[in-house]
Amino acid sequence: MSTEPPAGGAPAPAVQLSAITKRFPGVVANSDVNITVRAGTVHAIVGENGAGKSTLMKILYGMQQPDEGTIAVNGAPVSFSSPADAIRAGIGMVHQHFMLADNLTVLENVVLGSEPRKGVALDFGTARARIAEISAAYGLGVDPDRLVDDLGVGERQRVEILKVLYRGARTLILDEPTAVLVPQEVDELFGNLRDLKAEGLTILFISHKLDEVLSVADDITVIRRGTTVASVSPEGVTARKLAELMVGSALPVPELRESTVTDDAVLTVSGLTVVGADGRTVLDNVSFTIHAGEVLGIAGVEGNGQAELVEALMGIRSCNTGRIVLSGRDITRATTRHRREAGIGYIPEDRHRQGLLLEAPLWENRILGHQTSAPNVRGPLLDRKGAKRDTERIVDEYDVRTPGIDVNASALSGGNQQKLIVGREMSGSPVLLIASHPTRGVDVGAQAAIWEHIRRARAEQLAVLLISADLDELIGMSDTLSVILRGRFVADHDPATVTPEQLGSAMTGAGRED
């Protein structure tokens, strides 16, 4: 309400997007998007990864031009051909990936492109004063003379906000601002946002973290598959309801149907002990068996030996004592490649570091880990045609949303990257699937899809080792649950009866039962 009201009546909306449509070759990124942002509010735009939120914001910021539709700022129609136009209209954007030069000072980063001048020289005095003034006015607490390199993530984000404010923005677009922050920093950011709102600024907040959205937003617009599906206010909606609006159907619940467990042992591990490089025992006499059609869930606070267990099973790390038997064959000394060829599929915990080559096309990523078997090879050579054909199959079957199989893996959203990995690991008919945090950092839609694939794998008599930090996922998806603590299996639970609280206390070693 504190922006200048137009002649008579209620203030015009700070931003109004009407019937925006944007097409890319092969994809409609946005179709018929309508959003009205009241001045002086925090307006959240939520949607799954790949729903078209970012494209929409790029259109509003002038980085891309809409094919159809109009944009109005403070009631006046505008058309932006570059970010410079948007900045002139008072719109600023804080990118998800910071646009900062590390080796320049905060001051230099802020004034770059619109420097105050004294003759031909940069007027450092004026710049410093203005930055201090803005920083104080909105409680940003930024020191203009520090090197950006020395700043933490939260501070860098405040520098980005300062940059936008310095250019006189009255409307701020924040693209997934909390993705990189730890909880305390998120609280600070929200404090800053409330200060900005109190000063009459308008904030467009893009996110898919629903509890955050509910705590900070005044209005919420939900986007699904490129179009606006609902506008709600946070008072009248729950996180669950929002999620359902985002996904377009009832929210998936991690649960298994009837038991498919057989007596047929696929993986038998006995007495597995691994000593780390520093001489510490990271896995201590671990024994377990996974049967065909069984999901064994492993619960534990991170760093209690889960990663080492997976690496030992994959042959990435050698074990000191113990035996690993896969389908009756001793693979304790086998190499990673032989283990994979023997039928182990592996969804690694960090898809960027271990799962994919980000700068390689999807079909090359399809070959990874299967570089010795059909359809990827023919004789000693790679079979590019076969690999591409099979990648098409994975893209279809696993609903990987991508413009094509020749784009780099980095072009896909996290959920789609993960679906590609799941598809790859499920091909070549494995007998054992090791899934390490399979749904970490993916949106709800992809999460549901991945759960469904694990269920299907189980129904097809795969043995699954599931490691996760999401206790609901573990309880819902496992046939058997073990708790790992300091490298030992300390407790077994029946997923049908255990509660997350019981599991949590077992994981910390606090309330060890019987």
Added chain:
Amino acid sequence: MTVGGLSVGLETTPTRRGKRLSPMVYLLVAVGALLVLSAVRALSGATDLTSSGTVQAALTAAVPLAMAALAGLWAERAGVVNIGLEGMMVLGTFGAGYAGYQWGPWAGVVFGLFLGIVGGLLHAVATVTFGVDHIISGVAINLLAPGAALFLSKLYFADAPGGGQKQSPRIEDAAKVTLPGFSDLMGTIEGKRWFFVSDLAGVLRGLTTEISLLTLLAVVLIVATGWVLWRTPFGLRLRSCGESPSAAESLGVNVYKYKYLAVTASGAFAGLGGAFLAVSSGQFRDGQTGGRGFIGLAAMIFGNWRPGGLATGAGLFGYTDAMALRGSNAVHALLLLLGIALVVVAVLQYRSGHNVLSGVAAVIGVLFGWWYFTSDQVPPELIGAAPYVVTLLVLGLASQRLRPPKFVGEPYRKGHAV
């Protein structure tokens, strides 16, 4: 660009970036370095270590290197690797030879600068407009330029009076200035052979006697570069193109334009360096640059992509160059100096926790000391190699905490920057 350069450079580089040393500390370091020099001079009897003649020769040798380093600085700060400096210097030497013998040294300087700009533009077109790999473009220029210079030299100099197939007729040297009175006074004190005082006088005399106007111009250009790049909006934008072109682009900076300007300026400085070289040595000769473009790059890296640092680096290399010219006795004393410098490096590296590096430096330092004390002279074959050996050791052992521009050498396409 002082004689103290040797130790100054070695000691300032390992300090933490972001924490700049105060001028007082620099002064103390310089005095300390001079004390060491005096001690070595007194011990070895090699008066050339601090004589005014050496300082003059060092300055003359350092100026082309400093210009090459400055050229590298301009390009790399905008994110373009310019390994073609050597070739652009060659063009500069030819330009100076061509215009210099006909219309005087300053015409030579201007024409050398102009040809350098041509080389720079070539590099800019290749790397910025067409996205050619910077190294490939630079190497191409390095191959192209000497060939072109030799061809043109045969064309224009073979029949000129005093010229030849591979060299130009003589160029007049640029005017030289001396600080009247002060220089003579220093000369008197230098002759007394007092410990430290005479050495200081020698250095000061070298800095104030028969200084070429070209040298003064070089000093002005170094200072001006520092001011332009770090104190003006133009410089900030230029540097932002090397640090984060995507950030620059998102704030409306025309990255292509600044890269073009920077690489062109880089060519101009390299051409100037070549011209200085030709004018100060009296003529253009084929192969005259002798790798100075590369040493200039090394000086720039040693100087952590800063004007003051690269001047120190150029001074250091100029000094060793001058020592090599002074002959076997001086180079022999240089062994001891190098040994001491390496031990200093070892101590500094040890204090900042680089134990292995410190050990290597200490061992090499001690070896140099041992070599000095067990021999009377350096084999003449090695004298000419002294500057290169020093380059190698200094770069390898001192330059550990450097901060190159983040996006140097990275291809940039508008709208596609990450």
